[in-house]
Amino acid sequence: MLNIVIGDAELETIPDEMRNDPVLRRMANKNKKDINYMLLDSNYMHSIIERYYPGKSNRFGRPDIIYIFLEVALESILNKSGNLRIFIHTKRNKVIEINPEVRLPKSYNRFQGLIEDLFRKNRIVYNGNTLLDMYDMDLLSLLSRFNNVIVLSPHGEKNRLNNIISDDVCFLIGGFSEGDYITDVYKKYKSYSIFNEELTIWSVGMEVITEYERFKGLL
Numbered sequence: 001m002l003n004i005v006i007g008d009a010e011l012e013t014i015p016d017e018m019r020n021d022p023v024l025r026r027m028a029n030k031n032k033k034d035i036n037y038m039l040l041d042s043n044y045m046h047s048i049i050e051r052y053y054p055g056k057s058n059r060f061g062r063p064d065i066i067y068i069f070l071e072v073a074l075e076s077i078l079n080k081s082g083n084l085r086i087f088i089h090t091k092r093n094k095v096i097e098i099n100p101e102v103r104l105p106k107s108y109n110r111f112q113g114l115i116e117d118l119f120r121k122n123r124i125v126y127n128g129n130t131l132l133d134m135y136d137m138d139l140l141s142l143l144s145r146f147n148n149v150i151v152l153s154p155h156g157e158k159n160r161l162n163n164i165i166s167d168d169v170c171f172l173i174g175g176f177s178e179g180d181y182i183t184d185v186y187k188k189y190k191s192y193s194i195f196n197e198e199l200t201i202w203s204v205g206m207e208v209i210t211e212y213e214r215f216k217g218l219l
C-alpha cells in the first residue's frame with residue numbers, strides 16, 4: 001500500500017478575523033454561501049487576504065492545488081487497483097481521509113461546494129459509504145500511524161524515487177505552493193528532494209504514484 005499524506009495544506013474556511021469583512025460577506029451572499037463555511041480561496045480573495053495577512057496571499061487559501069492533486073491521484077492506476085490511501089492534513093489540524101472509491105466532481109466550483117459541506121458536517125456519506133471523513137488531528141500524530149515516513153521537500157537530500165520506495169511507505173507532500181512545512185517534520189523524519197527544481201504537488205504526487213506502480217509491477 002502507498003500512503004500519501006498532504007501536510008499543512010492551505011485548505012481552510014474563512015478565518016474568524018476575516019468573517020466580518022464586507023467584501024467577503026457580499027461575495028458569500030451573491031454565491032448563496034454561508035460565510036462560516038465558505039472556503040478561503042486566494043484565486044478570488046487575493047487582495048483581501050493580503051490586507052489581513054500581509055505577504056501571505058500567495059500561500060494562504062489554495063483549495064485549487066488540493067483539487068488538482070486529488071483529481072490526478074484518484075484517477076491513477078494505483079488507486080483503481082486499490083493500492084493507494086490519501087490523507088489531507090490541513091494547516092489548522094483537520095485530517096480528511098479520502099475513500100479511494102470517491103468520485104470527485106469534475107468542476108472546481110462543485111469541488112469547493114463539496115469541501116464546504118464537509119467542513120459543515122465532518123463527513124460525506126453516499127449510499128451508506130463514507131466518502132470523506134474529517135476529524136481533528138495534528139500532522140505528527142497522523143504520521144505516527146505509519147511505519148516508514150518519507151518527507152518530500154525541494155530542500156531534502158537529493159535522491160531518486162526508485163531508491164527510496166518500499167512497500168507500505170508513507171510519503172509526505174506539502175499542501176502549499178510557497179514556503180515550508182509549518183510542522184517541524186524534519187526533526188523526526190528524513191527528507192528527500194526528487195528533482196533539482198521545485199515541482200507542483202500534483203506532479204510530485206504523480207511521480208510517486210507511477211514509481212510505486214512500477215515497484216508493484218502494475219506498469
Ligand SMILES: C[S@@+](CC[C@H](N)C(=O)[O-])C[C@H]1O[C@@H](n2cnc3c(N)ncnc32)[C@H](O)[C@@H]1O
Nearest residue numbers: 152153154173174177179193194195197198199
Ligand atoms: C509546490 S511545493 C512548495 C514548496 C516550498 N516552496 C518548499 O520549499 O517546500 C509543495 C510540496 O511539493 C513537494 N516538492 C516540490 N518540489 C519538490 C522536489 N523537487 N523534491 C521533492 N519534493 C518536492 C514538497 O513536498 C513540497 O512541500
